[in-house]
Amino acid sequence: xxxxxxxxxxxxxxxxxxxxxxxxxxxxxxxxxxxxxxxxxxxxxxxxxxxxxxxxxxxxxxxxxxxxxxxxxxxxxxxxxxxxxxxxxxxxxxxxxxxxxxxxxxxxxxxxxxxxxxxxxxxxxxxxxxxxxxxxxxxxxxxxxxxxxxxxxxxxxxxxxxxxxxxxxxxxxxxxxxxxxxxxxxxxxxxxxxxxxxxxxxxxxxxxxxxxxxxxxxxxxxxxxxxxxxxxxxxxxxxxxxxxxxxxxxxxxxxxxxxxxxxxxxxxxxxxxxxxxxxxxxxxxxxxxxxxxxxxxxxxxxxxxxxxxxxxxxxxxxxxxxxxxxxxxxxxxxxxxxxxxxxxxxxxxxxxxxxxxxxxxxxxxxxxxxxxxxxxxxxxxxxxxxxxxxxxxxxxxxxxxxxxxxxxxxxxxxxxxxxxxxxxxxxxxxxxxxxxxxxxxxxxxxxxxxxxxxxxxxxxxxxxxxxxxxxxxxxxxxxxxxxxxxxxxxxxxxxxxxxxxxxxxxxxxxxxxxxxxxxxxxxxxxxxxxxxxxxxxxxxxxxxxxxxxxxxxxxxxxxxxxxxxxxxxxxxxxxxxxxxxxxxxxxxxxxxxxxxxxxxxxxxxxxxxxxxxxxxxxxxxxxxxxxxxxxxxxxxxxxxxxxxxxxxxxxxxxxxxxxxxxxxxxxxxxxxxxxxxxxxxxxxxxxxxxxxxxxxxxxxxxxxxxxxxxxxxxxxxxxxxxxxxxxxxxxxxxxxxxxxxxxxxxxxxxxxxxxxxxxxxxxxxxxxxxxxxxxxxx
Amino acid sequence: xxxxxxxxxxxxxxxxxxxxxxxxxxxxxxxxxxxxxxxxxxxxxxxxxxxxxxxxxxxxxxxxxxxxxxxxxxxxxxxxxxxxxxxxxxxxxxxxxxxxxxxxxxxxxxxxxxxxxxxxxx
Numbered sequence: 001x002x003x004x005x006x007x008x009x010x011x012x013x014x015x016x017x018x019x020x021x022x023x024x025x026x027x028x029x030x031x032x033x034x035x036x037x038x039x040x041x042x043x044x045x046x047x048x049x050x051x052x053x054x055x056x057x058x059x060x061x062x063x064x065x066x067x068x069x070x071x072x073x074x075x076x077x078x079x080x081x082x083x084x085x086x087x088x089x090x091x092x093x094x095x096x097x098x099x100x101x102x103x104x105x106x107x108x109x110x111x112x113x114x115x116x117x118x119x120x121x122x123x124x125x126x127x128x129x130x131x132x133x134x135x136x137x138x139x140x141x142x143x144x145x146x147x148x149x150x151x152x153x154x155x156x157x158x159x160x161x162x163x164x165x166x167x168x169x170x171x172x173x174x175x176x177x178x179x180x181x182x183x184x185x186x187x188x189x190x191x192x193x194x195x196x197x198x199x200x201x202x203x204x205x206x207x208x209x210x211x212x213x214x215x216x217x218x219x220x221x222x223x224x225x226x227x228x229x230x231x232x233x234x235x236x237x238x239x240x241x242x243x244x245x246x247x248x249x250x251x252x253x254x255x256x257x258x259x260x261x262x263x264x265x266x267x268x269x270x271x272x273x274x275x276x277x278x279x280x281x282x283x284x285x286x287x288x289x290x291x292x293x294x295x296x297x298x299x300x301x302x303x304x305x306x307x308x309x310x311x312x313x314x315x316x317x318x319x320x321x322x323x324x325x326x327x328x329x330x331x332x333x334x335x336x337x338x339x340x341x342x343x344x345x346x347x348x349x350x351x352x353x354x355x356x357x358x359x360x361x362x363x364x365x366x367x368x369x370x371x372x373x374x375x376x377x378x379x380x381x382x383x384x385x386x387x388x389x390x391x392x393x394x395x396x397x398x399x400x401x402x403x404x405x406x407x408x409x410x411x412x413x414x415x416x417x418x419x420x421x422x423x424x425x426x427x428x429x430x431x432x433x434x435x436x437x438x439x440x441x442x443x444x445x446x447x448x449x450x451x452x453x454x455x456x457x458x459x460x461x462x463x464x465x466x467x468x469x470x471x472x473x474x475x476x477x478x479x480x481x482x483x484x485x486x487x488x489x490x491x492x493x494x495x496x497x498x499x500x501x502x503x504x505x506x507x508x509x510x511x512x513x514x515x516x517x518x519x520x521x522x523x524x525x526x527x528x529x530x531x532x533x534x535x536x537x538x539x540x541x542x543x544x545x546x547x548x549x550x551x552x553x554x555x556x557x558x559x560x561x562x563x564x565x566x567x568x569x570x571x572x573x574x575x576x577x578x579x580x581x582x583x584x585x586x587x588x589x590x591x592x593x594x595x596x597x598x599x600x601x602x603x604x605x606x607x608x609x610x611x612x613x614x615x616x617x618x619x620x621x622x623x624x625x626x627x628x629x630x631x632x633x634x635x636x637x638x639x640x641x642x643x644x645x646x647x648x649x650x651x652x653x654x655x656x657x658x659x660x661x662x663x664x665x666x667x668x669x670x671x672x673x674x675x676x677x678x679x680x681x682x683x684x685x686x687x688x689x690x691x692x693x694x695x696x697x698x699x700x701x702x703x704x705x706x707x708x709x710x711x712x713x714x715x716x717x718x719x720x721x722x723x724x725x726x727x728x729x730x731x732x733x734x735x736x737x738x739x740x741x742x743x744x745x746x747x748x749x750x751x752x753x754x755x756x757x758x759x760x761x762x763x764x765x766x767x768x769x770x771x772x773x774x775x776x777x778x
Numbered sequence: 779x780x781x782x783x784x785x786x787x788x789x790x791x792x793x794x795x796x797x798x799x800x801x802x803x804x805x806x807x808x809x810x811x812x813x814x815x816x817x818x819x820x821x822x823x824x825x826x827x828x829x830x831x832x833x834x835x836x837x838x839x840x841x842x843x844x845x846x847x848x849x850x851x852x853x854x855x856x857x858x859x860x861x862x863x864x865x866x867x868x869x870x871x872x873x874x875x876x877x878x879x880x881x882x883x884x885x886x887x888x889x890x891x892x893x894x895x896x897x898x899x900x
Contacts, residue, residue: 007799011792040836044789047834051863052792055885192848194857194879194898203897228854254880254898257871465781465805 004056011052013390015101018045022094026087034082042090043072049097053104061100064115068093071122080125093118178208178241179266182248185233186259192228195255201236203251208240395491398451405441405448406734412441413731414756453488456534456543459497460485463505463532470509477516477526478509483533489541493633496613497543500606504545504629505530507582507603512549512627522624524548540657543631552621554578561587576718579619583607614640614735614749616714616766640752642733644760645710646726648698651760653733653752658712658765660719662727666705680709680721687711690768691723695747700725714769722763735762782899783807783824787817787831787843788861793884797830797861800888806895814838818846821853828899829858830882833869841876848877857898861886 022045025038050065072090074080096115103110182204186197204210215233219225238248245263252261416434424431460482467480489497513519513528520526531546554575561567561581573581581587582603610617615633634640642653643662669681670689678689689709693700700707702725710722733752738745738761749764784806786797794810801808809824811817815838817831829847833840840860847853860873860881870881879898882891 007792007796010795014791044834044836047863048790048792051790051884054863055792055796191855193874193877194855196855199898251897257874461802465802468805469781 008056009390011056012101012105013392014052015049017392018049019094019098019101021045022097026091026094029082029087030091036076039072039076039082043069043076046072046097049101053100056104058100058104060110060112060114061097061104064093064100064119065097067119067122067126068097070126074126086125089118089121093122178239178243180208180238180240180243180245180248181264181266182236182238183233183262184236184252184259185261186230186255188226188229188231190230190255190258193254193258195258197230197232197234200251200255201234204236204238204248207247207251208238208243210236210238212236398448402448402452403734405445409441409445409732410734412437417729417731449490450488452491454491454494455486455488456494456497456541457485459494459501460532460534462498463501466502466505467509467530470506474509474513475515476509476513476528478513478528478530480505481529481531483531484535487534487536487541489534489633493541493613493615496609497631497633500609500617500631501532501543501545503603503606504631505532508545508547508549508627508629512547512551514550518550522550537632541633543633544628545631546626546628548626551623551625551627552579552582552619554621554623557581557587576620579621582619583617611749611764611767640733640735640762641730642752642762643710643730644728644754645708645724646728647692647696647724648700650698651728651754651758652692652724652763653760654710654712654722654763654765655749656730658714660711660713663709663711664705665707665709665723668709668721680711682711682719682721685719687719687721688769689721689723692763693723693725695768702726712765714766718769720765720769722765722768733760733762781805781807782827782895783809784895785809785811785817785820785824785826785829787811787814787829787835787840789813789832789835793832793861797891800886800891804888804892814840814843814846817843818850821847821850826856828895829856830861830895831858833860833862833873841872844873844876844878859894859898 022042025042025045029038029042046065046069050062050069053059053061053065068090071080071086071093075082075086080086093115096118099110099114184197184200190197201210201212213235215235216231218233219231225231245265248263249261252259412434416438419431419434463482464480467478470476471478508530513530514522514524516526519528529548531544533542533544533546535542535544558567558573558578558581561578561584562569564587566581566584566587567573583606584604587604607617610631610633613633615631617629617631619627619629621627640653641656643656643659645652645654663682670678671681671686673679679686680689681687692698706725708724708727710724710727712720712722714720733754735750736752738748738751741751745761747764747768749762749767752760752762754760782805784797784801786794786801786808787810788794788797789812794812798808798810809820809826811820813835814831817829818838820826821829831840831843835843838846840862844858844860847856847858857879858877860870860878861884862869862873862881863884873881880894882894
């Protein structure tokens with residue numbers, strides 16, 4: 001039910017805004033500004049409150065808001081003068097609406113007669129001034145019954161909204177010969193409202209066996225022919241055992257008034273509505289058997305709706321059946337009154353005992369609104385604790401706070417760094433204060449980040465459709481599983497996630513999952529599975545797209561990469577390195593071109609998009625068993641924990657998350673390889689060495705033995721050893737984009753401004769590591 | 779088989795959210811606008827298969843919106859459904875006169891909504 005709760009939260013937020021606006025409007029109205037714009041705004045606000053309340057079944061609120069809205073409508077069109085007295089009444093009404101909203105939110109029930117005095121005054125005012133317009137019979141009941149709250153069932157949770165079984169089908173249904181004839185004569189202007197006879201026929205054809213005959217006599221000579229007018233009429237016969245006139249009429253619901261329809265049942269004397277109507281009368285009689293109201297409720301909902309051509313849905317959960325049954329019947333009378341031209345007269349004729357029923361029903365009509373609240377509070381009460389309050393804030397404002405907190409964190413860490421030993425011993429109080437400050441700023445930072453965090457659900461929820469479409473397009477059977485939808489990531493990251501994920505899933509569906517025949521031949525289930533999951537791992541979020549397809553065709557990938565000069569002929573990459581090649585710029589296998597052509601993008605776009613938000617991509621594949629692509633994304637984009645190092649005379653920073661350990665060069669175990677490069681032996685493992693000074697063309701003055709090795713781990717546990725001149729320390733930095741402020745630099749992920757105002761570049765470990773292949777290839 | 783595109787126009791975020799939920803679950807692509815003017819702006823650059831619009835909205839109400847859509851060159855045959863709490867025939871007639879194709883009464887039932895859309899979409 002979380003969806004419904006989400007919507008409720010949205011609704012209550014919206015109500016708060018609307019009520020605030022109401023208040024503002026009435027301050028102006030009280031001051032004498034009574035122009036139409038204001039009145040319209042007030043009307044709309046109440047109207048919106050009512051609309052949402054109806055969706056969630058807050059019937060007390062609906063009832064009151066409806067009466068208030070009617071009053072405002074009359075004020076708006078001048079039928080009621082907006083005197084000071086009316087304004088005072090309205091302001092009081094706003095308070096009552098506010099209380100109703102609050103009660104709905106908390107799940108507490110207000111007294112049944114709450115706001116009744118005001119409501120009666122609305123009704124009196126509306127009646128007094130609008131009597132001549134209102135031919136709708138008993139005005140006292142009008143407001144109680146005209147708007148029947150209908151709960152929305154989202155996601156079809158059976159516990160809250162019991163399915164109503166189709167028992168009405170077992171009831172005697174008229175027209176069993178099932179032979180109907182329909183004469184359909186559209187008026188000339190039928191097309192003007194985008195209604196189309198063909199669509200109507202399409203729907204009629206579903207109802208039963210249909211034959212049509214077009215009557216073409218009206219078609220004028222070509223000179224008089226208007227292209228957008230309808231000149232045909234049709235004679236249609238429909239044969240179906242279960243067909244009723246109401247079902248046929250429903251098809252013509254939208255074109256009523258734009259056409260003439262005559263519906264007749266062949267070979268049956270009684271009008272089809274008679275028995276239905278007779279059945280409807282039963283629930284009012286006290287002697288009706290206990291089960292009867294239930295069956296009849298269903299009948300009532302459905303049949304009444306059809307009969308009167310209104311879209312009335314099951315009026316309430318089944319637990320309220322006994323109460324609702326009479327209400328549903330009451331709807332017949334109410335709706336029929338304000339729907340002139342409908343078949344109420346026919347219905348009345350068809351049930352001669354109707355007067356009795358009417359008398360019996362009329363008093364019960366009044367209890368409808370009272371009956372529903374009895375069921376609603378219980379349901380609301382359970383959800384009360386789940387109610388989440390929220391406010392809407394401009395994202396810019398949040399970003400400003402995030403940036404300032406980032407700067408604050410940096411200033412704080414700078415202060416801490418500047419405490420040397422002498423200061424430390426001399427000012428112990430200051431040191432303690434700084435420690436508390438450090439803790440508080442951390443907490444502040446976390447809280448601010450939580451504001452921007454959003455569940456990945458918003459992106460994941462778009463994927464099932466994509467998979468469905470891809471399945472259809474590629475004629476493969478694919479199902480999507482999603483895990484960890486509630487994992488939260490920074491909003492900016494989420495926004496950037498949609499495209500890469502789409503590509504990855506597309507790739508899995510196109511290249512990963514095999515055709516059903518191939519899968520069966522390989523002894524796999526016919527339906528392929530793509531699994532999309534999200535989880536938090538330390539300071540990162542992992543988004544994993546996994547398929548159980550054929551895996552990456554490494555021979556082919558390597559061949560293509562060599563052909564395109566991405567990998568030099570003399571290099572033999574490892575299997576893992578080959579897998580990563582699918583993200584290399586300019587790499588695109590022949591199939592990929594055909595599939596993604598028109599979009600002009602390949603998997604390298606995934607990589608560049610993900611890099612833009614400080615993440616990385618890694619792919620692993622098992623031949624015949626599937627492929628797993630892992631996106632590693634930072635929890636936040638704003639602040640990065642780094643190690644500050646020196647290369648030449650310049651400060652560089654290395655993201656702390658990628659550092660495994662640091663080793664003094666004098667103690668490091670270097671070995672030369674035949675190609676002239678160096679490798680580092682760490683615990684029996686040989687690691688590629690990159691001298692940053694060399695790599696970034698800096699001159700180093702530091703003695704080789706005084707330099708340091710920073711051992712880093714790139715994606716997929718691949719290690720790389722960076723040689724730097726000095727290690728300064730650990731701190732946090734705010735990332736600034738180099739691309740935005742300067743230009744993209746290979747091997748550099750971005751820049752930052754240090755506490756002393758110097759600019760430091762952020763080393764991109766992943767791209768340094770992957771560029772090894774390129775460099776050697778060049 | 780491409781998804782049908784639905785433009786939803788309503789000033790209530792609650793209703794927009796519920797429409798979005800219902801329609802996207804049913805496989806539609808959903809575009810949103812918060813009033814008639816925004817709706818017209820969307821239609822200038824996007825093609826949609828069906829429009830669902832509220833009546834009571836600020837800036838430009840649903841009736842005006844429908845009239846405007848119908849007045850624009852290539853939207854004569856675009857189905858426009860009126861989503862309204864108005865149960866009165868009067869409002870419906872107004873909506874129809876403006877060029878509305880059909881209507882849905884708020885609060886809507888998801889299945890009904892989908893079936894009504896299918897009823898008017900070519």
